Amino acid sequence: MILIWMGWDGIITMGETIKVTSADGFTFSAYVSGQPDAGKGLVLIQEIFGVNHHIRDMADRFGAAGYSVIAPAVYDRIQPGFEVGYTPEDIAKGRDVRMKLNDAQLIMDVEAAAAHLGQKKIGIVGYCFGGTVSWWGATRSKRFAASSCWYGGGIPGTKDERPNCPVQMHFGEKDASIPMSDVDAIRAAQPKVDIYVYAGAEHGFGCNERGSYSKPDYDLAQQRTLAFFAKHLG
Numbered sequence: 001m002i003l004i005w006m007g008w009d010g011i012i013t014m015g016e017t018i019k020v021t022s023a024d025g026f027t028f029s030a031y032v033s034g035q036p037d038a039g040k041g042l043v044l045i046q047e048i049f050g051v052n053h054h055i056r057d058m059a060d061r062f063g064a065a066g067y068s069v070i071a072p073a074v075y076d077r078i079q080p081g082f083e084v085g086y087t088p089e090d091i092a093k094g095r096d097v098r099m100k101l102n103d104a105q106l107i108m109d110v111e112a113a114a115a116h117l118g119q120k121k122i123g124i125v126g127y128c129f130g131g132t133v134s135w136w137g138a139t140r141s142k143r144f145a146a147s148s149c150w151y152g153g154g155i156p157g158t159k160d161e162r163p164n165c166p167v168q169m170h171f172g173e174k175d176a177s178i179p180m181s182d183v184d185a186i187r188a189a190q191p192k193v194d195i196y197v198y199a200g201a202e203h204g205f206g207c208n209e210r211g212s213y214s215k216p217d218y219d220l221a222q223q224r225t226l227a228f229f230a231k232h233l234g
Contacts, residue, residue: 015060020072022112024105028076030113031056034063040233041117043110043144044071045126045133047207048094050083054209058127065226068120072113074106074133086210098129106133107140114143121145121233125225127206128153131169138163146232148225151175151203156182159189168194168228170221172201172212196224 015033022028031051042062046055051073059069075082078100084090110133114122123146126134131152138147139161149155149169156178167190171183180197187195198205198221202212206221 015056015063018116020070020109020112020116022105022109024108026077026105026109028109028112029073029080030116031059031071031073032116033059033069033071034067036068038066038068039120040066040229041068041070041114041120041122042229043113043117043122043124043137044069045110045124045130045137046071046074047128047130047204048098049086049090050075050081050094052083052085054207055127061222062125067229068117070113070116072109074101074109077101077105077109086204086207094129103136107136110137111141111143114141123147123229123233125229126150126152128204131155132158135163135167135169136161138165138167146229148228150206150221151178153177153203156185159186163190163193166194166228166232168196168224170196170198170206170224172203172205172214172217173197173199174201175203177203194228196221 020030044059051071059071062069075097078097124134124137124144125148127150131149132154134147134149135155137144142164147167198217201214201217204210204212205214206218
């Protein structure tokens with residue numbers, strides 16, 4: 001199924017929803033964007049809200065930057081087609097599905113998404129819950145050449161895991177769910193990880209559909225993310 005909609009900058013963008021089969025035979029949906037034959041690829045991991053408009057838009061943005069991008073619907077094992085917005089009720093729904101996920105199966109599906117992109121150099125990027133999964137992609141898989149993690153709330157609890165590739169992280173100074181003490185603990189545990197803190201930014205500062213969106217901080221974090229992937233993916 002091909003989806004067409006108006007992007008952030010008023011530009012019509014287009015991508016396609018496909019099916020991907022994991023190592024255990026489970027089939028899930030994924031949104032793909034960019035050129036399939038691009039020389040570098042990205043697996044893009046959703047927030048707790050599913051592969052919604054924001055995640056598809058981010059996939060298109062990376063696709064326009066020259067990447068072959070896939071955003072796997074990692075909630076499909078629990079609730080296929082799950083997609084919500086950002087109301088308190090939506091947050092509760094997203095958290096409920098998250099708590100039912102099996103993390104080993106989650107990584108299996110992430111690796112299946114990477115396999116769909118072929119043997120090119122592949123990075124992983126994610127937001128909120130996806131920021132945590134991007135960290136796990138670096139530590140629990142050897143498929144990725146670089147990982148960019150945006151405000152992953154589960155990173156502090158797994159900060160001692162060993163990454164298999166270069167990693168950068170982005171946090172908001174005023175993130176109510178990730179205090180600066182947690183960020184300091186990550187720094188202490190992972191001195192080789194590039195960690196950026198955005199003064200005054202809140203959780204979700206990179207999503208223009210949230211009240212916490214901060215365009216200057218998004219622009220800077222995105223610039224850093226693209227430069228990071230350009231360095232490590234070629």
